[in-house]
Amino acid sequence: xxxxxxxxxxxxxxxxxxxxxxxxQSRNCTKNGIVKEGQxxxxxxxxxxxxxESFEEAPLHVMVFTYMGYGIGTLFGYLxxxxxxxxxxxxxxxxxxxxxxxxxxxxxxxENFYTRNLxxxxxxxxxxxxxxxxxxxxxxMERVSDDYNWTFRFTxxxxxxxxxxxxxxxxxxxxxxxxxxxxxxDVLEAYGTGVASTRHEMGTLDKHKELEDLVAKFxxxxxxxxxxxxxxxxxxxxxxxxxxxxxxxxxxxxxxxLVLGARLxxxxxxxFKHNNTQSLEKLLRDAVIYGQPRTRRAWKKILILxxxxxxxxxxxxxxxxxxxxxxxxxAYLYVDEAHSIGAVGPTGRxxxxxxxxxxxxxxxxxxxFTKSFGASGGYIAGRKDLVDYLRVHSHSAVYASSMSPxxxxxxxxxxxxxxxxxGTTQGLQRVQRLAKNTRYFRQRLQExxxxxxxxxxxxxxxxxxxxxxLKHAWTKGIRKTKGRVxxxx
Amino acid sequence: xxxxxxxWVLVEMVQALYEAPTYHLILEGILILWIxxxxxxxxxxxxxxxxxxxxxxxxxxxxxxxxxxxxxxxKDHPALNYNIVSGPPSHKIVVNGKECINFASFNFLxxxxxxxxxxxxxxxxxxxxxxxxxxxxxxxxxxxxxxLEDRLAKFMKTExxxxxxxxxxxxxxxxxxxxxxxxxxxxxxxACFAIQKGLQASxxxxxxxxxxxxxxxxxxxxxxxxxxxxxxxxxxxxxxxIVVEGLYMNTGTICPLPELVKLKYKYKARIFLExxxxxGVLGEHGRxxxxxxxxxxxxxxxxxxxxxxxxxxxGGFCCGRSFVIDHQRLSGQGYCFSASLPPLLAAAAIEALxxxxxxxxxxxxxxxxxxxxxxxLQGISGLKVVGESLSPAFHLQLEESTGSREQDVRLxxxxxxxxxxxxxxxxxxxxxxxxxxxxQGGSPGRPALGRVPxxxxxxxQHAERTQDSxxxxxxxxxxxNMCIFDRIVTKWCQYGPIV
Numbered sequence: 001x002x003x004x005x006x007x008x009x010x011x012x013x014x015x016x017x018x019x020x021x022x023x024x025q026s027r028n029c030t031k032n033g034i035v036k037e038g039q040x041x042x043x044x045x046x047x048x049x050x051x052x053e054s055f056e057e058a059p060l061h062v063m064v065f066t067y068m069g070y071g072i073g074t075l076f077g078y079l080x081x082x083x084x085x086x087x088x089x090x091x092x093x094x095x096x097x098x099x100x101x102x103x104x105x106x107x108x109x110x111e112n113f114y115t116r117n118l119x120x121x122x123x124x125x126x127x128x129x130x131x132x133x134x135x136x137x138x139x140x141m142e143r144v145s146d147d148y149n150w151t152f153r154f155t156x157x158x159x160x161x162x163x164x165x166x167x168x169x170x171x172x173x174x175x176x177x178x179x180x181x182x183x184x185x186d187v188l189e190a191y192g193t194g195v196a197s198t199r200h201e202m203g204t205l206d207k208h209k210e211l212e213d214l215v216a217k218f219x220x221x222x223x224x225x226x227x228x229x230x231x232x233x234x235x236x237x238x239x240x241x242x243x244x245x246x247x248x249x250x251x252x253x254x255x256x257x258l259v260l261g262a263r264l265x266x267x268x269x270x271x272f273k274h275n276n277t278q279s280l281e282k283l284l285r286d287a288v289i290y291g292q293p294r295t296r297r298a299w300k301k302i303l304i305l306x307x308x309x310x311x312x313x314x315x316x317x318x319x320x321x322x323x324x325x326x327x328x329x330x331a332y333l334y335v336d337e338a339h340s341i342g343a344v345g346p347t348g349r350x351x352x353x354x355x356x357x358x359x360x361x362x363x364x365x366x367x368x369f370t371k372s373f374g375a376s377g378g379y380i381a382g383r384k385d386l387v388d389y390l391r392v393h394s395h396s397a398v399y400a401s402s403m404s405p406x407x408x409x410x411x412x413x414x415x416x417x418x419x420x421x422x423g424t425t426q427g428l429q430r431v432q433r434l435a436k437n438t439r440y441f442r443q444r445l446q447e448x449x450x451x452x453x454x455x456x457x458x459x460x461x462x463x464x465x466x467x468x469x470l471k472h473a474w475t476k477g478i479r480k481t482k483g484r485v486x487x488x489x
Numbered sequence: 490x491x492x493x494x495x496x497w498v499l500v501e502m503v504q505a506l507y508e509a510p511t512y513h514l515i516l517e518g519i520l521i522l523w524i525x526x527x528x529x530x531x532x533x534x535x536x537x538x539x540x541x542x543x544x545x546x547x548x549x550x551x552x553x554x555x556x557x558x559x560x561x562x563x564k565d566h567p568a569l570n571y572n573i574v575s576g577p578p579s580h581k582i583v584v585n586g587k588e589c590i591n592f593a594s595f596n597f598l599x600x601x602x603x604x605x606x607x608x609x610x611x612x613x614x615x616x617x618x619x620x621x622x623x624x625x626x627x628x629x630x631x632x633x634x635x636x637l638e639d640r641l642a643k644f645m646k647t648e649x650x651x652x653x654x655x656x657x658x659x660x661x662x663x664x665x666x667x668x669x670x671x672x673x674x675x676x677x678x679x680a681c682f683a684i685q686k687g688l689q690a691s692x693x694x695x696x697x698x699x700x701x702x703x704x705x706x707x708x709x710x711x712x713x714x715x716x717x718x719x720x721x722x723x724x725x726x727x728x729x730x731i732v733v734e735g736l737y738m739n740t741g742t743i744c745p746l747p748e749l750v751k752l753k754y755k756y757k758a759r760i761f762l763e764x765x766x767x768x769g770v771l772g773e774h775g776r777x778x779x780x781x782x783x784x785x786x787x788x789x790x791x792x793x794x795x796x797x798x799x800x801x802x803x804g805g806f807c808c809g810r811s812f813v814i815d816h817q818r819l820s821g822q823g824y825c826f827s828a829s830l831p832p833l834l835a836a837a838a839i840e841a842l843x844x845x846x847x848x849x850x851x852x853x854x855x856x857x858x859x860x861x862x863x864x865x866l867q868g869i870s871g872l873k874v875v876g877e878s879l880s881p882a883f884h885l886q887l888e889e890s891t892g893s894r895e896q897d898v899r900l901x902x903x904x905x906x907x908x909x910x911x912x913x914x915x916x917x918x919x920x921x922x923x924x925x926x927x928x929q930g931g932s933p934g935r936p937a938l939g940r941v942p943x944x945x946x947x948x949x950q951h952a953e954r955t956q957d958s959x960x961x962x963x964x965x966x967x968x969x970n971m972c973i974f975d976r977i978v979t980k981w982c983q984y985g986p987i988v
Contacts, residue, residue, distance in 0.1 A: 094812035097787065103757045104728045106667060107816065115819060127818075129630040133618035141632060167629070168828075169622040177615040184619065185611060192577045193610050193837040194801045196596040202578055204571040228803065229655035231827035235686075236657075241558065256826040264689055289541065289549050301555040329550060332558045363558055370828040374620040376654060389559035392568040399682040400657035401797045406610070407831060410619040 053455045066466040077117030092150040123149040134167035135175040170343040171430045174374030184409045191405035203402035224381035227396045228403045230368030231257040233378030236395040239265040250305040277321040284329040302331040308340030308351040314454020334364040342372025348431040373414040375407045597881045600801035606840045613836035621829045629829040637835045650808035654830040656795025657683045658823030659805030665691035666820040672728040679739045703748045710756040729758035735767030735778035741876020741883040759790040769799025775852045802838040804830045
């Protein structure tokens with residue numbers, strides 16, 4: 001087990017589990033961050049503080065048991081497949097139509113091996129339906145399976161008031177209707193639900209314009225553009241920015257939407273190790289010095305794709321070092337702040353504020369409204385010429401429908417709340433409370449002995465369980481804690 | 490040398506070794522060592538052999554100048570001066586402050602402004618708030634989503650349906666979930682952009698056939714069959730798909746589904762049907778092109794549609810047999826890695842479905858209106874109508890091109906501007922036509938095939954056009970363009986109000 005709060009000694013060896021990087025010791029500290037409005041009251045930059053990130057390794061016996069678990073699961077999987085093929089065991093999965101039995105099979109056997117045999121055993125932990133707003137407490141629909149997770153059936157009962165630790169509702173803005181959401185009701189009644197057109201045609205509502213101005217103001221940049229879906233924002237705008245002959249340097253653990261956008265663009269992609277500035281620097285040097293492979297022509301442009309907070313590791317990007325590198329090698333930086341906007345930084349402005357940097361130093365600021373703002377959709381913000389170019393050339397603006405009006409209104413309302421434009425300090429209080437809660441939660445979990453990944457300020461907390469069957473036991477156990485039921489992954 | 494008698498005996502070999510001269514042995518030893526060294530020495534990489542000094546590298550880094558992140562955009566580009574719409578995009582629409590009759594939104598059944606739909610959305614807003622704050626796998630599944638999937642499956646008479654939170658992402662995630670590198674996809678040349686992106690993401694072999702030309706498709710399928718016979722092992726694992734649209738966005742025509750189904754069984758390819766424009770439009774009950782032709786729904790492997798046209802919501806869905814659809818719950822990128830549809834939009838879609846089921850008569854009304862407008866617009870010199878007579882979305886194309894694409898686009902834009910000056914909202918797809926280039930995914934060396942013909946003006950029909958649609962128009966200036974416009978307006982006025 002990991003020792004609380006300090007050096008973990010596993011099997012007599014001290015594993016390098018706590019990476020303490022002092023931001024002020026890096027080369028770029030001479031260019032101190034420009035003081036932004038958020039720090040005018042003299043609060044210290046986080047940038048100067050120690051960045052504490054931990055990626056502890058599990059103790060050896062845990063690793064052994066995990067591998068054993070997967071190994072046994074696989075063996076049993078082969079056994080069950082064999083039994084199913086020979087008809088000894090009934091096959092519960094859906095099958096191909098009789099008329100199409102001689103077609104080439106739609107799925108290769110091994111593709112679905114994992115799904116059929118391992119995932120199916122613990123499938124009931126995912127896709128749990130709820131029937132209330134995803135606030136701090138929510139209602140989960142009870143569902144049972146009579147045939148070992150092949151099919152589910154709802155008992156009709158609802159487990160009420162479950163503590164919610166699974167939704168990305170960082171600031172608690174996705175809640176049941178109350179009077180402050182009156183404006184959303186008005187917009188819904190005035191505009192309807194859909195738009196039925198693209199941005200280039202009849203899909204630009206005055207609400208979108210208002211929203212874009214507000215987003216630009218919130219992020220302190222020149223202009224912003226909003227899109228209907230966060231995933232689509234990445235996958236449709238990266239191809240508009242880079243193409244063949246350009247180089248994309250993407251972090252190892254980037255989100256699927258960034259990877260898809262990079263692949264669709266047709267540019268060459270090179271991966272650097274997660275949050276590792278030495279690896280990135282080496283790639284940049286090689287790219288600038290040696291140019292394109294084989295032809296040795298210079299690259300047209302180099303784009304670095306990183307995320308603000310990585311959702312599966314809970315780590316925060318080392319932005320000051322990356323910005324220093326980007327300036328030295330004249331590359332462009334694209335930061336995906338899906339999990340960090342509204343959740344990180346003294347006033348919730350994201351990773352640039354967290355490190356005390358000027359948002360103009362990042363070329364493309366992208367984010368989504370799903371997590372902290374309790375709505376859906378994405379945005380891209382930056383200089384005006386960038387946003388103008390995207391207005392003309394983005395695939396989303398031309399071919400995909402724009403954001404729905406009540407959703408836009410919800411984002412406007414959330415932004416006003418966070419910025420304090422509605423006259424209260426509720427927004428700021430929420431952001432500060434989130435930061436405090438995050439640190440407390442992480443600290444307590446580590447004291448209890450769990451292995452937590454990531455930065456101490458990231459609100460996404462990955463708690464490692466390792467063994468597959470432990471996930472099952474965990475959810476069963478956690479549900480019965482002290483009469484108050486909890487839901488998590 | 491004699492073979493049977495001469496045998497190499499081990500003892501004799503050792504003896505020979507003792508008797509050999511020393512220099513010979515040493516030479517052989519050195520040669521063997523050299524071979525071993527060569528075998529184990531690292532091969533050099535081209536990069537590592539560079540002879541650049543550190544100083545030269547620093548100079549290269551200093552000198553390199555990348556292109557600007559974005560090239561400059563002309564200030565008067567029409568996309569920078571959007572038409573700002575205030576108010577709902579229903580039958581009448583307020584564009585840039587002027588009230589117009591809406592010919593541009595895809596609000597086919599006019600449900601965007603329906604009070605029942607709004608009431609359902611409001612009820613959902615009250616219960617669930619706005620956002621879902623999570624993907625479907627992590628507490629983002631609400632009971633309304635399950636309800637909507639159930640209702641859609643029942644409406645389309647399939648086993649299962651799956652919802653996506655964005656219409657574009659639906660088909661663009663569905664295709665790569667099934668078709669991977671090495672599989673073959675036969676797709677129509679006029680396929681919409683979302684399909685093209687899905688194909689590009691799938692990295693499969695793309696074979697384009699001429700628009701709605703079944704003979705061409707059959708030729709391609711036959712060629713593939715011949716290839717298969719040469720390499721049966723590979724053919725046994727190569728999946729084949731045919732991707733078509735029910736009602737094509739780019740041409741307004743309907744795909745010949747009965748022939749496609751015949752080809753499917755003959756050549757063993759699966760059909761993916763994209764029904765964004767035809768869902769809620771074609772067929773007696775609005776079930777789309779399968780109902781229009783009376784084809785069994787199980788013959789189509791996957792039907793994908795978006796809910797942004799007829800259902801007056803946002804998002805999309807795929808429906809089909811459980812065997813096919815369930816796979817997307819783990820492999821559909823837009824499903825797994827994206828937040829789920831906001832519940833108020835799902836509730837609006839459910840109510841819209843209710844309305845569609847309760848009044849199946851609106852589909853006949855819509856078709857009638859489409860036919861009327863289609864007839865009315867025939868015979869205008871200079872412009873021709875492209876699209877089926879019962880398609881609610883069709884295009885007005887210049888009969889003769891002026892020769893340059895920019896001029897065509899400008900001419901059409903003038904027509905559109907004149908329209909809006911006179912109270913009709915329309916749009917110029919000249920600019921969208923430019924981006925509509927087919928790409929073949931995968932290896933380099935394959936040319937980009939086909940450009941969708943354009944530019945054109947799309948126009949859409951709403952089921953709700955009522956009697957009070959007058960066509961007010963103000964003074965027109967004399968010019969060649971205006972003569973065309975004049976004729977359009979006169980025709981409409983002659984035709985009279987549409988009931």
